[in-house]
Amino acid sequence: MQPTRRPLIAGNWKMYKTIPEALEFVRAFKSLVVAATHCDILIAPPFTAIKAVADRVEGSNIAVGAQDVAAEAGPGAFTGEVSAAMIKDAGARYAIIGHSERRQYYGETDKSVNRKIRAADGEGLLPIVCVGEPLEDRDAGRAEEFVDRQLAEGLRNLTVEEAARIIIAYEPIWAIGTGRTATPETAGQMHAFIRSRIREMFGEKVAEDLRILYGGSVKPANIAALMNEADIDGALVGGASLEAETFGRLVNYKENR
């Protein structure tokens, strides 16, 4: 049976855009993707702009996500943290978890990723769990081993039901913001590997339905080739999601071939 995974094209704005800048983007972007029915569309603004963006895209085909989420359910004394309940209350439906920048600069670990998945899922937010190897592991032939460990630890003890609600983003660290995209073959191979591991951990159904996004220097010029790979079900886009016209072209990758 052919899997019917609906593609997801997600923009991760990182620490870019004030509220007026975010709304200016939305104004231009909405009309560019209004006819896009082939995929789900997601924008992950900084926390401060989630509510404004969510209000502005309500009723459209654009969803909103957060770039991180507290591991604690709260409410509680956790200065600086934003809970899944607060994110949901602001109008977001997804939460990116374990992005490599969080892991590299802010001490995110597979353990905290695991807790954050539960916190997000507990509030009905869809977790987008990021994995991906550094260059030295890729060069040493240890890329799969590295990602395997992230999956084993990050998804440890999830139930089949919880696993069925997650999305995985494969983002090789050497490809993020570097302009050095993984070739469709390299990415496709890792996606197939991830799916095979998920099959072993959670069974055939979860594996076949799982959406695995590719991230790392995705651009309008390379998205169609990436999306051609059987196991690539969408993209997590950083730099190229910041400008409405460019991200619009990315979402409309089918027409732009």
Ligand code: PGA
């Ligand atoms: P990039 O970022 O598209 O700018 O490489 C991707 C990401 O970090 O999600």
